[in-house]
Amino acid sequence: MTSRIAAIALDAVDPRPVADFWCAVLGWQQVDEDADGISIGPPDGAADAAGPTIDVLRVPEGKTVKNRLHLDLRADGSTTAEELARLEALGARRVDVGQGDDVTWVVLADPEGNELCLLQRTVQDVEREEPAG
The missing domain is CATH 3.10.180.10 (2,3-Dihydroxybiphenyl 1,2-Dioxygenase, domain 1)
Structure with missing residues (x-):
């Protein structure tokens, strides 16, 4: 079970x-x-x-400290840059949680500061990389 x-x-x-x-x-x-x-x-x-x-x-x-759990998002049907702009227009803001400058994702926060990440590869990038079954 x-x-x-x-x-x-x-x-x-x-x-x-x-x-x-x-x-x-x-x-x-x-x-x-x-x-x-x-x-x-x-x-x-x-x-x-x-x-x-x-x-x-x-x-x-x-909220007072970094979340211990957060959601990772992938752009779906758009580029990562377009999705980042859309998320920021919806009210997400970039935050620094100690991720450094060499990561492949962007750390954001929702309107109350709950962290989320926008990953570099889009849904379509990942689907193209999956082996045919």
Whole structure:
């Protein structure tokens, strides 16, 4: 027997802007909301519809240290530079978590400072490199 990831929990003092940010980033939608937070997930029929949701949960304190868990993203259908510009236009900002200047990814933060990385290779680059099965 194994487990399956059902949801990824993300803390926020104000869940709405964080949920809206991630919906725009991923092309997802709100699937539930209550006093404790907002759940977002892929639209019905999407290729990743069976995957986990992201639960943006209300917490009383702001972020103070680097996340121990973060999401890595790949551009899909655009260049990495275009996706970086889009993420920044949505409110992501570049952050330094000690990654150095020689890495192949860009470290960003969402509206409440939760880190995420944009990887250099796009979805299409990775698919071209996969051996035919």
